[in-house]
Amino acid sequence: MAEQIFPGVYKKGEKLFTKGKNLEDWNHYKSKPAAAILNGLQNFPIKKGQIILYLGAAHGTTISHFSDIVSDRGLLYGVEVSNRVIPKLLEKIKKKKNIVPMLEDARFPENYGWIGKVDLIYEDIAQRDQVSILKRNKVFLKENGIIVIALKAKAIDSVREVKEIYKEAIKELNEDFEIIEAIDLEPYEHDHLFIVGKLK
Ligand SMILES: C[S@@+](CC[C@H](N)C(=O)[O-])C[C@H]1O[C@@H](n2cnc3c(N)ncnc32)[C@H](O)[C@@H]1O
Numbered sequence: 001m002a003e004q005i006f007p008g009v010y011k012k013g014e015k016l017f018t019k020g021k022n023l024e025d026w027n028h029y030k031s032k033p034a035a036a037i038l039n040g041l042q043n044f045p046i047k048k049g050q051i052i053l054y055l056g057a058a059h060g061t062t063i064s065h066f067s068d069i070v071s072d073r074g075l076l077y078g079v080e081v082s083n084r085v086i087p088k089l090l091e092k093i094k095k096k097k098n099i100v101p102m103l104e105d106a107r108f109p110e111n112y113g114w115i116g117k118v119d120l121i122y123e124d125i126a127q128r129d130q131v132s133i134l135k136r137n138k139v140f141l142k143e144n145g146i147i148v149i150a151l152k153a154k155a156i157d158s159v160r161e162v163k164e165i166y167k168e169a170i171k172e173l174n175e176d177f178e179i180i181e182a183i184d185l186e187p188y189e190h191d192h193l194f195i196v197g198k199l200k
Contacts, residue, residue: 006044008069009037018068028188031062032124032150035188043181045120045146045196049073053118053140055106055133056125058085060092060099066122067096074098077115081105109137117142124150131156131172138176138199145199147177153191166193176200 002010002017009026010017016026016034028034037044046052046069057063057078066076076099080089086103093099104112106125119142123134134149141147153165170179177197185192 005037007048008046008071009044014038018065020064020068024065024068026065027061031065032185032189032192032194033062033148034065035185035192036183036194038188039183039185039194041181041183041194041196043196045148045180046070046122047119050119051117052076053115053121053137054078055121055123055137056080057089057101058082058124060089062122062124063099064092064096067093067099070098072098076100077102077112077118079104079106079112106133106137109139113139115140118145120146120148122148126152126155128156131169134173135176141199143199147173147195147197147199149173149195149197150185150189151193151195153193162191169193170195173197 002012005011008018017023018026026034028038046066048071050070054063054076057080063076063078078099078101083103089101102112118140121137151169153162156165178200180196180198183194185194
C-alpha cells in the first residue's frame with residue numbers, strides 16, 4: 001500500500017506517485033520536485049485547487065504530476081519556448097483538462113498578461129538569466145504568492161563554484177522573495193538547488 005506523504009503525493013518504498021486515474025509513477029530522476037521530496041523537502045508547495053504558472057513545461061513530465069495534485073479544481077498555465085518540444089507536450093497532456101499549454105518566451109511575460117493572477121510560479125528553464133526571468137514573472141503572483149525554482153547552477157556559470165552560484169542566486173531572489181526552503185538535488189540531479197519562497 002502506498003502511504004500519502006503530502007496531499008496528493010504518495011510513497012511506497014523509495015518510489016513516489018501522484019493520483020491521476022490511477023497511481024502514476026513519479027520518477028525522481030526525471031522530475032525535480034520528486035527528487036526534492038526524497039531529499040527531505042518539508043514545505044511541499046503544490047496544493048489542490050491552485051492556479052499555477054509553470055515556466056519551462058518541456059515534454060510535460062512534471063506538469064502532468066502537478067495536474068494530478070491541483071486536481072480539476074486547479075489550473076496550470078504551461079509556458080514553453082521551443083516549438084520543437086510543443087508537439088510532445090501536447091501529446092503528453094492531451095487527457096489533462098486543467099493544463100493550458102502556451103508557446104511563449106518566459107522572458108516576455110507581457111505577452112501572456114491575459115492569464116491574470118496565480119497562486120504559485122514554478123520555474124525550471126536552465127537559462128543563464130533564470131533568476132531574473134522568474135523575477136520578471138512575479139507580476140502574476142497574488143499577495144503571499146509562492147515561487148519554486150529548480151535552479152541549475154551550470155546554466156548560470158559553467159566554471160564557477162556551484163555553492164557560490166547558489167549563494168548569489170539566493171541573494172538575488174531575496175530582494176523580492178522570502179526563502180522558505182532550499183534543497184540540494186544530488187544525487188538525482190547534479191548542480192541543482194530546489195528553492196521554495198514567498199513573495200515579500
Ligand atoms: C529542464 S527542461 C524542463 C523540464 C520540465 N520542467 C519537467 O520537469 O518536466 C527546460 C525547458 O525550458 C524551456 N525554456 C528555456 N528557456 C525558456 C524560456 N525563456 N521560456 C520558456 N521556456 C524556456 C526549454 O525549451 C526546455 O524545454
